Amino acid sequence: MNVLDAFYQTVHAAAGGCEALAVRLGMSAAVLRNKANPNAAANKPLLDEADRIMGITGDHQILHALANSHGFVCVKVDDTATASDMAVLELVTQVWSTQGEVGAEVNAVLADGRVERRELVAVRAKVFRAHRALEELAARLDGMAEK
Structure with a gap:
């Protein structure tokens, strides 16, 4: 999956949908929908917005798509996990x-x-x-x- 499709899916799968996520980001739902539309010519998503969206939603498919497109794999580092x-x-x-x-x-x-x-x-x-x-x-x- 490419990063723009991942952004779209993350935005639209957020709890409460695009509208609820837009409120938490401090932007209008229309602007967020445009940013999430991979075919839109304007209102492209910014890196800090993608970062905030991943933080709010807990959905990191944007990060994985970006890493994958450059030949990398992301692994969550969990220092608190018990090693049993x-x-x-x-x-x-x-x-x-x-x-x-x-x-x-x-x-x-x-x-x-x-x-x-x-x-x-x-x-x-x-x-x-x-x-x-x-x-x-x-x-x-x-x-x-x-x-």
Whole structure:
């Protein structure tokens, strides 16, 4: 997903919708709708607005879309998380799950004996999720490492 589509989805999925979010941002709903419209020529979203919207909504898909478009993966750093065997096991099973999703998607792409560019979008999305899960696991283990 590109960053403008992520911005649109974040704005429109906010609790109370675009109108409620606009009030919290101190702008009119019409202006926010225009900023969220990826096809609008005017009223483009600003970085500080995207930052505030992510802070208000708790939805970070804008950040993930931006990172993904530049070949990066974002992982939340949680210094307060308890490093228990169960928490690590949950992350491991999440990693396994995403690996299966990647395999299933690649299998679907190869099923007809051809690989088409349009099919790679779904593969890349699954690989991104798997990479993010692996990075979360590595970050949790890093937090467990003896100081």
